[in-house]
Amino acid sequence: xxxxxxxxxxxxxxxxxxxxxxxxxxxxxxxxxxxxxxxxxxxxxxxxxxxxxxxxxxxxxxxxxxxxxxxxxxxxxxxxxxxxxxxxxxxxxxxxxxxxxxxxxxxxxxxxxxxxxxxxxxxxxxxxxxxxxxxxxxxxxxxxxxxxxxxxxxxxxxxxxxxxxxxxxxxxxxxxxxxxxxxxxxxxx
Numbered sequence: 001x002x003x004x005x006x007x008x009x010x011x012x013x014x015x016x017x018x019x020x021x022x023x024x025x026x027x028x029x030x031x032x033x034x035x036x037x038x039x040x041x042x043x044x045x046x047x048x049x050x051x052x053x054x055x056x057x058x059x060x061x062x063x064x065x066x067x068x069x070x071x072x073x074x075x076x077x078x079x080x081x082x083x084x085x086x087x088x089x090x091x092x093x094x095x096x097x098x099x100x101x102x103x104x105x106x107x108x109x110x111x112x113x114x115x116x117x118x119x120x121x122x123x124x125x126x127x128x129x130x131x132x133x134x135x136x137x138x139x140x141x142x143x144x145x146x147x148x149x150x151x152x153x154x155x156x157x158x159x160x161x162x163x164x165x166x167x168x169x170x171x172x173x174x175x176x177x178x179x180x181x182x183x184x185x186x187x188x189x
Contacts (some may be wrong), residue, residue, distance in 0.1 A: 001064075031069035037140045041147060042074070042125065042168050044178050045135065052180070055149060057186050058166040062132045062151050072133040076123045079116040081146040082108060085184035086169050093173055094182070095144060095174060112141055132182070145170045150188075161188040 045051055046069060055070045056063050063070050081115040082105060083090065083097070090102045122137075132153050138146040147168045155164035169182040 004045040008108055021133070023025065032144070035140055036176050037145045037170070038122075039125070039136055039147055039173060040172070040176065041168070041176060042135075043166070044170070044181070045147070047074075051183070052109070054183055055166060058149070058164050059133055059151055070133065071131040072126075072135050073131055073152070074122045074126045075129060075136040076118060076120055076135050078119045078139055079132070079136050080109075080113050081148050081167065083146060083169060084108075084166050085186050086182045089182045089184070090169075093182070095169075095180075095182075096142070102103075112139075114139065143172045145172070163188060 049068075052068070052070050055072075083102065084105050087102055090097060091099070101111065132151055133149050134152045136148050136150070145168070148165055149167075150161060150165045151163050165186050165188060167184045167186065169184075170178050171180040171182075173179040
């Protein structure tokens, strides 16, 4: 399968998932109530084989071995997630993030930081599973979005993180599709 065919398949998947979300009851309208970057990122995480392999490597005891695509739960909270785990990758790539924001954590935190807040619409996007892996999103900033997966069994709420984690930095093109993804594994202690 060529890269262009993979893109076509991804676009079709996005269309088939976003279209029904536009007519969901209880006021969940993709364009009015929820940023499409979240939806596109969820589809990408759910359907990309390479991403799923990385998740399996990070959480070998939290996933079923034969599971092709990893199940995870979506935290109904949006949290500030910094980009410092991607520092080396971002310096090499053109993500249109000013270098001083990449290399100086305090500048980035001051400009883009925010307090966590509840986002109950996330509860309507994915059916709850028995998975111990939890996905958390930050707010989209310009043309990128940061997300993080943690093992919920090792974490004490959103304030105290423990154990392995994997972060994703999604870069979007002008059409709102994912152009590039950076992955960073880390361990909180």
